[in-house]
Amino acid sequence: MTTYTTTRRRTLAATGSALATGFAGCLESNDPQPTDAGDDSSGDHDHDTDHELGHPEARIDVTMESDDDTHHFAPHVVHIEEGRTVTWTLESGAHDTVAYHPDNAELLPSASERRLPDGAQPWASELLRTEGETFERTFEEVGVYDYVCTVVEHGHGPERGQGPSGYHPTHESTGMVGRVIVGWPDLDSDAQPALRTPAAELPEAVRDELEGFNERTRTALEHDDDH
Template sequence: MKTTAKATAIALVIGAMITFLVGCGPAEEASAPQPAAQEQTTDSAQDSNDTADEPQLEIDNGVVVIGMYASAGRNYNDPLGLHVEPGTTIRFVNRSGMHSATAYHPDNGRDRRIPDGAQAWDSGLMSRRDQQFEVTLTAEGVYDYFCIPHEAMGHVGRIVVGDPEASPPAPADGLPQAVRNALPSVDRIMTEHVVRP
């Protein structure tokens, strides 16, 4: 199917990007396809980047960073939606406020919204600034996760690992309205790779 072929192509591009970043590849890698999500090192100035039309993704030695924020009464993750290759490590970093990154899974008191057989994860409450939690996602499919104190307000996130059709999201009927409103569609994630809040 066309969508599957496209998804595979995109996955390959992202894979090439991550391989390139992990390998710290030399100049001969320069002909590699341009990644949709551009690397932004932690200490590079935001305003030095002119590709405003391309979503920015913070990657630290191959680890993809998701910031957790509390700002002006809003609690959110940036990025909110993400597409990565299987085996990618995600690092949740508490940038402000108090949050958790908790997989929708019976182990965490919720219906399962991560691939069957994937291990449930829960950062626990992170209250210190720059407190971190890492999880490596290997099973392909769609992972939905929530913030324990702010789920009812829609503080959630979605990560697609590889092919979303390997494990599509369960129907959202039972979720709070704010969560349903907040979760970006799989189609949007596959198109944009990095969905900002």
């Protein structure tokens, strides 16, 4: 069964934020750097994270961010235990999280390339506009799941997909895609469509990101014998 909800989080008081920032800085200065398998090294932007692929977690938070003309999910790729939850939190800009699946083609034509396991149900969040707003989904089936942000921004403000005003480049065109690895999936691309070579119809930035995701996924999961 698929579970997903949208909520909002309260913004921390300034004092609390300052303390949290200072504490995080102490942790970063003492903790070891993440391994290559956990680094976000694909694309032109880099987001350090202590989340290491090959070590699935019980719950994971992904932020949705805008920075100048770039938009991204961070971490780009996460590894979660079967039956557990991923929460997307809007940190800046306006974004959504939409699975690559034919059911979502109305939001984004390129999303019709299914990059989910066979039989897995797709998801599509609402357009998140308020900082701290969240969307979460519980992943019940082992597999590899790719998703994208379909938002466009123009003079009338952000909207989902191509919108009623005609064609505008979406955040997908900047490479705003992400991946959720659930459990220990079979790495055969016949069983996991997300591991296939990205379709030529996808934007170049997306193809580059997804190819990087595939390399990192195989590297992390093929060489871990502890599960």
